[in-house]
Amino acid sequence: MDIEFKEKTFEKYFGHELARLTNITFSPDQCDEALLGFDEAFFMPEEWFFRFGPYVRRRRRGRLTGIEIDEFNKLGKSIASHMPDFRLNLFVQFKRPIYLTSRGAKEWSDWKQSYFRYETTPHQQEALERIDAQSYGRAATIYASPAFRHDKVLWEHMRNGAVVEHSNMASAGKLKGHEHYSYIAPGYFGKGHSETVDIESDPLQQIIGTGYERNGPLPLNQHLKKTAAAIIEATSGSDLVTPVFHQVQTAMGLEDLNPNSLYDAMAIIRIFSDAFGVHYYALG
Known part of the structure; x- marks a missing residue:
């Protein structure tokens, strides 16, 4: 017998509750329609929205219009310094x-x-x-x-x-x-x-x-870069995983990504999420 509700509906409310189980949660792929992928369940400082509000994604897979990637990375580092650490x-x-x-x-x-x-x-x-x-x-x-x-x-x-x-x-x-x-x-x-x-x-x-006890705290920007580097390693050298990741990466027009760039790190996480139907949550 079929489940009456859609998987997407279940995902949404599960994610909302997950966000309340921790001090702070970040998910760059939680909401396709949001400017940077946040929805109302995920607490982020107001300054983030105020600074990025004028810059919109003109098409679904397009880059942000009106801000340089280097400036994005600098601003992300500044914002992370005022946020709780992630583990x-x-x-x-x-x-x-x-x-x-x-x-x-x-x-x-x-x-x-x-x-x-x-x-x-x-x-x-x-x-x-x-x-x-x-x-x-x-x-x-x-x-x-x-x-x-x-x-x-x-x-x-x-x-x-x-x-x-x-x-x-x-x-x-x-x-x-x-x-x-x-x-x-x-x-x-x-x-x-x-x-x-x-x-x-x-x-x-x-x-x-266990994760909180075992792992040292990192600012959000460093945490995301570390995650992106792990994804690059995890999606390399596999007959099953590598072609799927590269197919989505090419379709999104996001080649030559550098996990040491916050902007690229967020893109790598998004590619992985889209390629394998996985939702990603950073917990702090």
Whole structure:
């Protein structure tokens, strides 16, 4: 049975709640229509908007009009110096599962009741595994999907700020080698398939807490540059990941990107997000 709401709707409210779990959250790919990709859930200093307000993106993939990239980088450094530091990256692959109610369903024997299931995509899965490895503990990569299927339930959870609470989350690393993942309830437990394996992932708050304890604080501009450098490494030398990243990079007309430039670093993160359908959140 199909889930009644769209994946994009679930992503939006999950992201809003995620932003409230931390002191400050930044996501450059959260809202396509915003000047720089922010939406109302993500706190940024007013000065950022006041300084960049006059400069608009004239077309979807065009560069900002009216400001030099060097000036953008300098201003970004200045703004970052007045903001809280950042410690962790969270890459979230949202999934819209199907709900299986038939005794003839392939994994029915594993659950002996109705269950949710989604597929993993090889190039997305490898991209998440590689970015996790290249980030040296500064990133967490997870899948997130609803453990409910009706529109009215989504709106109820949205009003109560309980979308995250009623979602199922799985570590991308623990899904390595599995083509499907199934679950029956919110939380962090499910099963990987085709050879059935129980999978228990770390709770989101534990992921955030461990990341904060383990990682040194960095200003936002440095944090984003470090993230972009990890993405460049993660998307190099892979038969599955590299062609997809380069295809999107070329389509966007963003060749010769330098992760040591804040403007380019944000572009690299956006390319990765678009190429692999992943949402990126910097947590501070």
